Amino acid sequence: MNGTFADAVAPAPPVLVSARGLAVGHGRQALFPPLDAALRAGELVCLLGGNGAGKTTLLKTLGGILPPVAGSVTVGGETVATLAPRLRARRIALLLTTSQLPPFLLGRELVSLGRTPHAPWLPGRAARSHESDADIVQRVMAALRCEHLAERRLGQLSDGERQRLCLARALAQDAPVLLLDEPLSHLDPPAKAELLSLLQEWVRAPFPEGPSGSTPERVGRTVVAAVHEVDLALGFADRCLLVAPGLPPFLGTPEEAAGEPLRRVFPGWPTFWDPLGLRRGRGVRGVGESGDVHRAPGAGRGGHYGERHPGKA
């Protein structure tokens, strides 16, 4: 890549994750109308929505550990529902929020669990891959600056430190698709921005890795991260996916999402608040210059969002 011409003629990156008529929920009741989305390699997608909007349910369904109510998900052309569990885990790394991690586990042990889908289950065949597993664990721990936690027990760490290790675990899974549920929780404000910028780099880095030319397509990864930090999401994401109970999901660039769609999902969202100036940096406009707060039509079912953020309005 050495110029704008190359960029201009470069084909669009391939679609890695594709949802067709995807309805999600527990049981038969879908949480919101079906989602049709094509997420490309090299994209960082932030999933936004209030508490109980169905972000985790959507991530679990995209990740293949929860069956869809209707529709299907494909990753790299393969239907997730029919993939063998280990194969699926090599394609999709899904990090869920966990309240209970075993306190006796060492930091390095937690991160190395991310290698589970790649390691042979039968002992004895691991000899060759074992070293490279350790290398990958080392690399992601260095990237997330948590090497100093390697020999500490999880029970001795702060929530933020544990969160870093959990993220390292997901990165160590080394999958083309990374689905993260609230990866920024417990992190301090600079670390949140740092992590999002790391994810930006991560999605664009050539993947699969290895010597150039060894694989025909080195296209990058796709990350979908459910976050509550709307400003950071608008600042860092390539696209935003907005969900709310009963409302059709919205997928668009931060610029498109920042206006009416965001106010539909968060009816009480203050439209003028931008302490880090992140949106200005991207030239984002339209997030309510007027500063008005109003309820979108049809917000009756989702209207509770306004009540949950009364102080910010």
Added chain:
Amino acid sequence: MSKLPFIFAVLLLLVALAFAIDVAFGPVMLSAAELVDGLLGRGDPASISNVILREFRLPRAVAALCAGAGLGVAGFLLQTQFRSPLAGPTELGISSGAALGVAALILAEPLLPTALLTALGPWPVAAAAALGAAATMALVLVIASRVWDSASLLLAGLMIASACGAVISLMQYFSDATQLKAYSLWGFGGLGGVTWPQNGVMAVCVGVGSLAAFLLSRPLYATLLGDSAAAALGVPVRAFRMMTLAVASLLAGAITAFCGPIAFVGLAVPHLARALVRRSDPRLLQPACVLVGAALLLVCDMLSHMPGLGRSQAVLPLNAITSLFGAPAVLYFLLRRAGRSA
């Protein structure tokens, strides 16, 4: 990491030493020469020392070795699968099921032909215990196929255990003194009555179970993070849980059938092994559980016949010893760990 070979070497040595001491001492004092002759198969096979070694001490020590190793692995499997430090064969109702089987047999004994029972020797008790354990495990497995989370399943196991306990209490209420004593003796747990053929069956079950458990190490490791996280790491959670439960019940069922319900070992051994190895990888912890379990039960067995040493046949109930000496050991390691992390 470098300490691990040393720890395993010490554990192996400990098991060998405990085995040797367990064989060497008993109600009848044998000289060193008699012991060596007996072990090497020299001398008169009908001599008292040889008979004692061949028919009593060795089967007893081998039973302790197998039962300790098997219970350690079963406890480790269940504690990891349920992510609960309180899980064990007893807590999941496996031992209670076996106890129910034996209680039912003892209560029904007057109704069965005496000649048949005499001819069968100790096998009916073992069969009743194995059947009871298998029946409760089948029930737990049926529940496991319908219940998603491990905590509910553990609770279901506890409910089955208490239901079995209640039925046993009712049976005891309606049984006479002889039957009560017979059941109580079995309930104390003991390695004394285990014969060579029974040892063979137990060794095969423990060997197969431990090997299967070792092969399940990888997914078992991932299960530590919880069912959803394990599923996300590519573990077929339900199928895997079925396999773990089946292996644990094979181990615990076979051992309970021959040795009676041995309390505490399954619960304590994983904690002791973890405190020693200080790693969570099942590929390291499981072999450690095998060694710690075997050593612990050998030492407990040794202690149980200490009072009768050189004098009488007096043997203390094994369950009393396992709990009496195992509980302080676990407490010590817990407190030491708490002190280190504070």
